[in-house]
Amino acid sequence: MAVPLVLLMVVLTGCQAVGGVDVGKAMANGASIKSGESRQSMNINIEPAKEFATEKDLEMIELINSISLDIDQAKMKDAKTASIKGTLSMEGTKLPFHVSMNESQLVIDLDGAQKPLYMSLDTFQDAQALPMVDTKALEKQLEEISPKLFSFVLKHLSNPKNISVTPVQESVNGEALSLSKLHLEVSGEEMLAMVKPFLTSISKDEQGLKDLIGDLYDVFYPVLEAVNEVEGGGDDTLNSIVPESKDEAVASLYAIIKVGLDSMLVNYDQELNNLLNETPEFKTVFGTETKLKLDFYLDSKLDIRKQNFELKVALPASEDLPVNSVTVSGDSEQWNIGGTVAVDEVDVSGGVMDLMKDDITPGQMLRNFDSNSLAYQLLKDEAGITSKSVVLFPDDEYAGAITVKNTTFVPLRYVSEELDAEVKWTKGSNQIVVIDDITGDEIVLTVGSKKATVAGKEVTMVESAYVGKDGKTYVPLRFMAESLGATVDKEQETGWIYIDRP
Numbered sequence: 001m002a003v004p005l006v007l008l009m010v011v012l013t014g015c016q017a018v019g020g021v022d023v024g025k026a027m028a029n030g031a032s033i034k035s036g037e038s039r040q041s042m043n044i045n046i047e048p049a050k051e052f053a054t055e056k057d058l059e060m061i062e063l064i065n066s067i068s069l070d071i072d073q074a075k076m077k078d079a080k081t082a083s084i085k086g087t088l089s090m091e092g093t094k095l096p097f098h099v100s101m102n103e104s105q106l107v108i109d110l111d112g113a114q115k116p117l118y119m120s121l122d123t124f125q126d127a128q129a130l131p132m133v134d135t136k137a138l139e140k141q142l143e144e145i146s147p148k149l150f151s152f153v154l155k156h157l158s159n160p161k162n163i164s165v166t167p168v169q170e171s172v173n174g175e176a177l178s179l180s181k182l183h184l185e186v187s188g189e190e191m192l193a194m195v196k197p198f199l200t201s202i203s204k205d206e207q208g209l210k211d212l213i214g215d216l217y218d219v220f221y222p223v224l225e226a227v228n229e230v231e232g233g234g235d236d237t238l239n240s241i242v243p244e245s246k247d248e249a250v251a252s253l254y255a256i257i258k259v260g261l262d263s264m265l266v267n268y269d270q271e272l273n274n275l276l277n278e279t280p281e282f283k284t285v286f287g288t289e290t291k292l293k294l295d296f297y298l299d300s301k302l303d304i305r306k307q308n309f310e311l312k313v314a315l316p317a318s319e320d321l322p323v324n325s326v327t328v329s330g331d332s333e334q335w336n337i338g339g340t341v342a343v344d345e346v347d348v349s350g351g352v353m354d355l356m357k358d359d360i361t362p363g364q365m366l367r368n369f370d371s372n373s374l375a376y377q378l379l380k381d382e383a384g385i386t387s388k389s390v391v392l393f394p395d396d397e398y399a400g401a402i403t404v405k406n407t408t409f410v411p412l413r414y415v416s417e418e419l420d421a422e423v424k425w426t427k428g429s430n431q432i433v434v435i436d437d438i439t440g441d442e443i444v445l446t447v448g449s450k451k452a453t454v455a456g457k458e459v460t461m462v463e464s465a466y467v468g469k470d471g472k473t474y475v476p477l478r479f480m481a482e483s484l485g486a487t488v489d490k491e492q493e494t495g496w497i498y499i500d501r502p
Contacts, residue, residue, distance in 0.1 A: 035078060036337040039173070040071040042330035049317030049324045057322050066091045075343045079143060083343035088374075095374040100346045107346040112373025118352035141219045152212050156201035158194060160186040170297050172305045173335040179297040179305060188290025188314065196268050203261040206254070213250045213257075217242075221249070281316040289314035289325065306333040361420045362386045363437035386438055387502060388486070390418045394495040401477060401497055407463045408490075408497070409474035419484045419501060425473075432465070432473065436484055443483045447473060454483045 071086035083100040109116035162185040297306035310329040369376040420437035434443040441455035486501040
């Protein structure tokens with residue numbers, strides 16, 4: 001299962017043994033990639049600064065606070081094979097989703113979609129591949145080194161003042177279990193105070209630091225060799241950066257890191273005070289109002305079976321940031337850890353919408369969803385995938401505007417395609433059909449005629465479309481833009497024309 005946000009935060013909290021429980025090992029277990037099943041939920045709450053917030057700010061904050069994520073069933077077979085079924089909620093409307101992935105593909109099925117969204121991971125991996133690098137071996141090395149890196153960091157962290165372990169009875173996936181509850185609370189002020197002891201401890205751990213550098217060298221030196229070969233550098237080029245000998249590389253990098261740490265620690269207190277005085281906002285963020293609360297429920301193997309977390313970050317409210325604090329909270333439970341897991345694959349038998357294709361237009365994406373679905377609303381209103389802006393410069397020979405008889409004309413194909421529309425012109429005919437990408441409506445016009453139809457309704461343009469000396473078909477700007485759902489604005493001083501579609 002993916003490392004939860006709470007495990008990332010625990011780096012700031014300390015992990016020495018408490019009440020006979022090896023907290024560091026428990027956190028390392030949680031960071032390790034294992035098979036298993038889980039259930040999770042997450043919420044966010046923003047506290048507005050009402051003295052600064054406008055009505056629009058409050059509306060946006062209320063919208064964000066209404067968002068919640070509930071993962072009803074997450075299954076992980078291995079590091080590359082997993083599935084998630086859950087619901088995203090916003091303003092009381094729910095968006096069920098189903099995601100599955102394996103080595104070659106990622107598929108997302110959203111409620112209201114005619115076809116699931118598809119992304120080939122093979123294409124991405126091929127694009128990222130480097131010669132002479134065994135990618136599978138590299139992935140295995142990265143998987144093995146992650147717990148080592150995590151354990152190294154945890155080893156040098158001290159525990160916060162408020163930490164305890166108590167035996168409890170809890171239910172996980174309907175099963176009653178005897179667990180150890182690890183409770184932890186830490187303020188932003190305390191987090192900041194932990195940094196100097198943490199750096200001091202690392203600077204004294206010569207062997208531990210050298211071992212870690214050696215492990216990282218084994219993983220990344222072959223990658224550096226491959227990059228150097230692709231870029232045409234010789235052995236001398238690479239060796240001038242990192243010695244080929246592992247012992248020399250470890251000694252050299254250790255010396256650099258050691259000098260850097262010692263130099264930082266000499267003036268640490270003064271530099272920190274200067275930073276807080278120069279940027280007083282940090283005093284709020286790393287103050288007593290910023291708090292992290294964690295509850296881990298551990299089994300006898302020190303696997304995390306349940307967890308609750310709440311992270312509140314205090315912010316320096318202002319007109320630019322009318323927010324007092326942001327709180328992220330959530331809970332989860334895990335079972336079948338390390339067991340045999342069969343993931344739930346998204347059904348692709350009815351076809352997919354391939355996101356790796358460059359020619360997917362906003363209209364095509366929207367038409368893949370029910371117009372009443374939350375996914376459609378998020379794509380159109382929140383993500384604004386239909387939004388488009390085109391700027392025409394008067395001196396642009398390719399796409400500039402031309403004024404004829406006090407009417408501004410623009411190249412029909414250029415403007416239409418910039419607004420994602422499809423242009424059809426039957427060879428030997430003067431009739432042109434432009435298909436609006438968003439609505440699917442047809443705009444039909446004839447060169448030399450002021451008459452046109454938009455979505456089946458006849459309209460009269462101020463001037464006829466014509467073919468210029470450059471062979472391009474020109475059409476009245478305002479007619480073309482507004483027929484495709486856009487507005488037109490002209491800057492008088494420069495002559496620049498702005499075409500905007502919401």
